[in-house]
């Protein structure tokens with residue numbers, strides 16, 4: 001059955017890490033030799049269930065990690081209909097609903113499959129590596145459209161054929177579901193982590209309304225954290241000119257620079273909790289202040305919970321003109 005293994009080969013190097021679920025499914029295929037059909041018969045089964053010999057050959061490692069697969073995906077992995085039945089009888093596979101099976105399924109994936117849906121939109125983007133703010137809830141896309149459902153893409157509505165939506169469908173759903181700030185944060189992270197290009201985002205936004213398409217001009221893949229994207233977007237909405245990742249001193253880039261001297265550093269919870277970072281940040285602040293910069297260091301919590309106060313302070317600094325170097329101070 002090793003001949004089946006190349007079908008699991010990942011498309012991209014970052015997908016190559018094997019997972020427990022993937023191993024389990026593969027081990028089962030290898031361990032049940034006497035039940036396996038010939039590759040020709042597996043292909044014939046695949047044709048019957050997918051309508052195409054080539055339609056569902058590849059099953060993403062992410063799907064196997066989530067532990068929920070469809071009959072077509074099992075066929076693509078080389079399982080015959082009979083093997084599937086046998087595995088269900090032996091409790092190796094659990095039938096979740098007709099055509100959908102689980103093996104040690106992830107709780108969210110199981111809930112989605114039970115609901116006749118797939119993991120979609122922001123939830124799918126998080127699974128696919130985007131930075132998605134906490135507390136955005138579970139985003140599902142249902143096989144049958146339900147009135148009022150938030151998570152469905154602008155444009156073509158693809159059928160639910162896998163437990164998690166592909167990147168393009170997830171982005172197209174997020175365009176409809178998210179507010180503009182959440183979109184900037186998540187799309188910045190897709191660009192920064194090279195999970196998507198701006199051209200791809202433009203293609204996916206083709207059916208979205210103008211207020212969403214216009215947002216693409218605000219995106220910046222240089223943004224290094226979600227909090228930085230958030231603050232940049234809020235300043236942009238206030239029409240405050242801001243530059244990002246500016247090299248202000250030799251060997252030192254700052255997150256955001258307003259005017260010439262107002263430095264805004266946005267701490268993301270993930271990166272600024274260890275002792276070394278604490279020391280480094282204080283050294284940076286000292287060097288910046290010594291050269292005449294004003295430094296506002298904002299914590300993740302403050303950005304999320306105290307923004308009105310931060311906004312008032314930034315506007316007060318700008319009104320006084322303190323974001324510019326005075327003539328006599330010019331370096």
Ligand SMILES: [Zn+2]
Pocket residue numbers: 120121122139140150151152173174177178
């Ligand atoms: Zn959604």
